[in-house]
Amino acid sequence: MSQIKSPNTVWQVVQVSRADRERLNGHRGRILWFTGLSGSGKSTLIHAVEKRLHEAQMRTYALDGDNVRHGLCKDLGFSNQDRVENIRRIGEMAKLMLDAGLVVLCGFISPFQADRQKVRDLVAPGDFLEIYCQCPLEICEQRDVKGLYRKARQGLIPEFTGISSPYEPPESCELRLNTGSDSVESCVAQVMGVLESIRS
Numbered sequence: 001m002s003q004i005k006s007p008n009t010v011w012q013v014v015q016v017s018r019a020d021r022e023r024l025n026g027h028r029g030r031i032l033w034f035t036g037l038s039g040s041g042k043s044t045l046i047h048a049v050e051k052r053l054h055e056a057q058m059r060t061y062a063l064d065g066d067n068v069r070h071g072l073c074k075d076l077g078f079s080n081q082d083r084v085e086n087i088r089r090i091g092e093m094a095k096l097m098l099d100a101g102l103v104v105l106c107g108f109i110s111p112f113q114a115d116r117q118k119v120r121d122l123v124a125p126g127d128f129l130e131i132y133c134q135c136p137l138e139i140c141e142q143r144d145v146k147g148l149y150r151k152a153r154q155g156l157i158p159e160f161t162g163i164s165s166p167y168e169p170p171e172s173c174e175l176r177l178n179t180g181s182d183s184v185e186s187c188v189a190q191v192m193g194v195l196e197s198i199r200s
Contacts, residue, residue: 021101025059029098031123032191034107035116035170036133037162038148039140041179041187042107045133048188050105053195061097062105063090078159084115091119098127103195111167129194130173133187135180137162 022028032049034042043064050062069076073089076082087110097104110116120128140162141149152160159165170176175194177187 018099018101021099025101027058027101027103029101029127030103030195031094031098031119031128032103032105032131032195033094033110033116033119033128034105034131034133035110036135036179037137037140037167038109038160039143039145040133040135041177041184042109042133044184045131045177045179045187045191046105046107048184049191052188052192053103058103059101060103060105063094063107065108068108078165080112080159080165083111087112087115087119091122094119095122098123109161109167111161111165113168113171116170129175130170131175131177131191132170132173133177133179134169135178139180 018029032046034046036042043066046062046064050060053060068090069086072093073086076086087108090106090108094104094106116130120130122128144150148157148160149163151157152163161167175190177190179187182190
């Protein structure tokens with residue numbers, strides 16, 4: 001964990017707590033971390049689950065990998081070092097949103113187990129739910145909505161996860177979804193199943 005550069009930075013104690021915000025919201029906050037290869041269905045699922053939660057009057061926010069790289073992380077590339085920093089920033093942002101009492105849905109390839117563990121370690125046990133969107137590489141390539149795999153196979157995209165850069169599947173996670181075979185509706189239902197106890 002990197003240290004704060006300025007010794008003059010002091011943590012400000014707040015008067016409204018996470019518990020206060022959760023009482024106002026009527027439910028507990030959580031970080032739902034969807035990980036998997038490009039094309040495994042992460043973005044589709046985080047937005048489908050968010051819609052279901054919103055309909056249930058729950059306060060949410062979805063953080064999508066490409067969207068975050070248009071703003072907060074637009075200065076980062078896809079080297080291993082930049083991937084690590086990308087997930088660090090997102091983890092810190094998700095932690096702030098959790099403190100606001102939100103259900104934060106994060107859809108990121110996040111290929112390295114160590115980086116996902118660092119985000120988990122930022123928050124209390126039970127606040128971080130890792131959801132593995134397990135989908136065979138060949139199916140991800142068949143989908144290839146953005147044409148990224150084709151470009152990676154042609155050598156036009158270096159350090160592409162699953163082709164020229166590794167992906168480390170979760171050794172253990174709260175939920176494993178077979179997104180290569182199960183329908184979106186089935187996957188959403190499974191996610192909702194692990195959230196049954198979320199309301200306070």
